[in-house]
Amino acid sequence: MRVLHLDSNHPLLIEQFDGLGFVNDENYTASKAAIEEIVKDYDGIIIRSRMPLDRSLLEKAVNLKFIGRVGAGLENIDVEFAKEKDIFLAAAPEGNRNAVGEQCLGMLLNLLQKANKSDREVRQGKWDREGNRGEELDGKIVGIIGYGNTGKAFARKLMGFDVEVICYDIIGGVGDDYGRQVGMMEIFQKTDVLSLHVPETQETIAMVNSEYLSSFQKDIWLLNTARGKCVITKDLVAALRTKKVKGAGLDVLEYEKSSFEHLYDNDEIPTEFKYLINADNVVLSPHVAGWTVESKIKLAQTIVDKIRDRFC
Numbered sequence: 001m002r003v004l005h006l007d008s009n010h011p012l013l014i015e016q017f018d019g020l021g022f023v024n025d026e027n028y029t030a031s032k033a034a035i036e037e038i039v040k041d042y043d044g045i046i047i048r049s050r051m052p053l054d055r056s057l058l059e060k061a062v063n064l065k066f067i068g069r070v071g072a073g074l075e076n077i078d079v080e081f082a083k084e085k086d087i088f089l090a091a092a093p094e095g096n097r098n099a100v101g102e103q104c105l106g107m108l109l110n111l112l113q114k115a116n117k118s119d120r121e122v123r124q125g126k127w128d129r130e131g132n133r134g135e136e137l138d139g140k141i142v143g144i145i146g147y148g149n150t151g152k153a154f155a156r157k158l159m160g161f162d163v164e165v166i167c168y169d170i171i172g173g174v175g176d177d178y179g180r181q182v183g184m185m186e187i188f189q190k191t192d193v194l195s196l197h198v199p200e201t202q203e204t205i206a207m208v209n210s211e212y213l214s215s216f217q218k219d220i221w222l223l224n225t226a227r228g229k230c231v232i233t234k235d236l237v238a239a240l241r242t243k244k245v246k247g248a249g250l251d252v253l254e255y256e257k258s259s260f261e262h263l264y265d266n267d268e269i270p271t272e273f274k275y276l277i278n279a280d281n282v283v284l285s286p287h288v289a290g291w292t293v294e295s296k297i298k299l300a301q302t303i304v305d306k307i308r309d310r311f312c
Contacts, residue, residue: 001065001311002041007048009070010300017304020312036060046070046303053077058085066311068303072096072150072290075200075227090306093149095299096290100225101153103289104195107223107249110283112137117280138162143191146226147174147181150290151197155179166190170203188215193223200227210235219246225289228252233272240279247281251289 001022005014014024022044027035032051039045039061046068047053053067055078064087067077072093082089110116113134121128140163144151147167155165155178167179168187175181187194194216198204208222208231222245224231233254239245255263255270263286276282290299 001043003044003046004035004039004042005046006035007046007050007070009046009048010296012297013046013070013300013304016301016308020308032057039064044068044307047076049076051076053082055081058082058087061085061087066090066307068092068307070095070299070303072100073199073227088307088310090303090310092299092302092306095302096292096295097149097153098298099292099295100150100197100289101155101157103251103285104150104154104223104225104249105157107225107251107283107285108193108195108221109137111221111247111249111281114280116283137193140164140192141166141190142193142195143168143187144179144195144197145169145187146197146199147179148197150225151195152176152178154195154197164190189217191216191220192218193221195223196226196230198226198230200229205229206232208232208236210238213239213244216244219244221245221247221249223249225249225251228254228256228287233270233276237272237275240275240281247283248276249283250276251285252287253284256287 003017003022003024005024005026006028008028017024035051036057039057040063042061043063044066045053045064048070053076058064058078058081064085066088067082069077069091072091074089074091077089079089114132118132138161142158142163142165144155144165144167147169151167155167158165159178165179166182166186167175168182168184204227206229213235231254236245236248240248253263255273276284
């Protein structure tokens, strides 16, 4: 097996592939066009998000047997065409689910207790106790959209609180002791805190829009550690202005480039983003919910294990 690594990952991945007798080539800078010239020589590709593995590239990968995506999803791969070519696809949502669950909980508690706002104010010499009166998580109903690896991980983190967790998923029968599966009608009726844990698909892109947000009977807190394009930012900002959304924790943004390594293509800051960065009731982070020291190890190990189990 000859494997082409297009992104750097934890060294255990290459070390363990070496132990399996694989030949590992690292190419972290070549353009997509350059990769298309050499991809015919490889049995496997390991990637995070540096470039799309689309049809034009996969058509040239005539010997390709597997793709390992060191991350939770496969959105930068032409999955249907890869399946037509009988290419084994390995992602690693198990590897960073705990990290995402912890990030969700941290963001939520930060929002409820106004931690960022009060920290900034104290540093500026402002001592406003009443203006920083927070809310407690206990007694709230948390609605989770997408009850897979990360959704379930967040639900488990909530078990130390006196909360009710309800979940919605397009797959039936995924509810468990941590979250009760319901229909969207009940999500809209009962939710106090909404957390998104969905992949980026045609169905989820722009899913959270004005109509969606106005469907909630209560004013809600919103968490998004899934994909930025699932939320229309201008509609979220409008809901923040009216207090329909009481606060938002956003690890991902609509403006992210597909590599997830950059925010937007030019230096012009979108108007809606200007609102977010100045809002006291918004917590932002640069797509790092699943990006911990521990998850880097777990992600790499998960890919090694899946490819070893399939081919060795």
